[in-house]
Amino acid sequence: MSAVAQPPWHAEEEATGRRSRPRDASEEKDLLRRRVRAHRAQRSARRRTESAQRLAQVVLTIPEVAAARCVSIYASRPTEPGTGPLIDALAARGVRLLLPVLGTGLQRDWAEYAGPDDLHERAPGRPPEPSGPALGAAALGDADVVLVPALAVDTAGGRLGQGGGWYDRVLAHVRPDAPVVALVHEDEILDRVPREPHDRTVGTVATPDGWRRVGPATSETAGPAADAPG
Numbered sequence: 001m002s003a004v005a006q007p008p009w010h011a012e013e014e015a016t017g018r019r020s021r022p023r024d025a026s027e028e029k030d031l032l033r034r035r036v037r038a039h040r041a042q043r044s045a046r047r048r049t050e051s052a053q054r055l056a057q058v059v060l061t062i063p064e065v066a067a068a069r070c071v072s073i074y075a076s077r078p079t080e081p082g083t084g085p086l087i088d089a090l091a092a093r094g095v096r097l098l099l100p101v102l103g104t105g106l107q108r109d110w111a112e113y114a115g116p117d118d119l120h121e122r123a124p125g126r127p128p129e130p131s132g133p134a135l136g137a138a139a140l141g142d143a144d145v146v147l148v149p150a151l152a153v154d155t156a157g158g159r160l161g162q163g164g165g166w167y168d169r170v171l172a173h174v175r176p177d178a179p180v181v182a183l184v185h186e187d188e189i190l191d192r193v194p195r196e197p198h199d200r201t202v203g204t205v206a207t208p209d210g211w212r213r214v215g216p217a218t219s220e221t222a223g224p225a226a227d228a229p230g
Contacts, residue, residue, distance in 0.1 A: 028194035032160060036151040036188060040079040052061040052082025054208035055183065056089050062204065062211055064179050068144035070096040075119055075127040080149055081183045098143055108166050140173040148181040148202065157201035157215040158193035169202045174208040179203050
């Protein structure tokens with residue numbers, strides 16, 4: 001995996017050396033979210049498909065994923081790093097998969113994956129969800145590994161989410177021994193992500209180019225996607 005460097009789309013302000021006024025963490029997050037989303041929207045469908053295949057190969061080489069019997073994952077949105085091939089590969093191994101679903105009162109819940117034909121869009125703009133019974137928030141405690149979406153991750157494990165704070169709340173149910181792995185594009189690993197007190201960190205980040213441990217106490221990295229088994 002390549003060294004961390006601020007991508008051009010993130011370094012615009014730094015290059016000009018100007019800011020209209022000081023920003024708090026919330027404002028910084030909103031600005032960074034807009035930039036990441038705009039950059040993701042520029043990726044072609046072909047590039048997204050290729051990246052999804054490579055991401056699956058990379059994630060399967062993470063030791064905890066390779067040994068997992070139950071994994072929490074999610075059905076990706078169109079511009080997110082694609083999880084379709086990874087879901088297929090884990091299911092083919094017989095791994096139990098837990099996916100987020102919309103619960104009562106617009107609360108997010110978990111349901112077990114029963115195959116691609118069972119994934120349906122329940123509401124406009126929402127990612128596909130399984131139709132099985134909701135298992136409750138505590139079901140996340142069954143997962144040996146928790147794979148989470150992110151817009152950006154920094155080398156200290158800071159994670160930038162979509163802004164709803166849902167994953168920050170549900171990660172309280174993760175087992176202490178279960179690693180949390182954020183899935184992003186390579187240029188979304190930054191030197192710093194703005195953070196607020198309620199934000200939860202991740203310990204591993206995976207991209208289509210490789211995976212690495214993040215945080216102050218870890219430095220383990222893996223090779224590029226080309227070294228991963230097909």
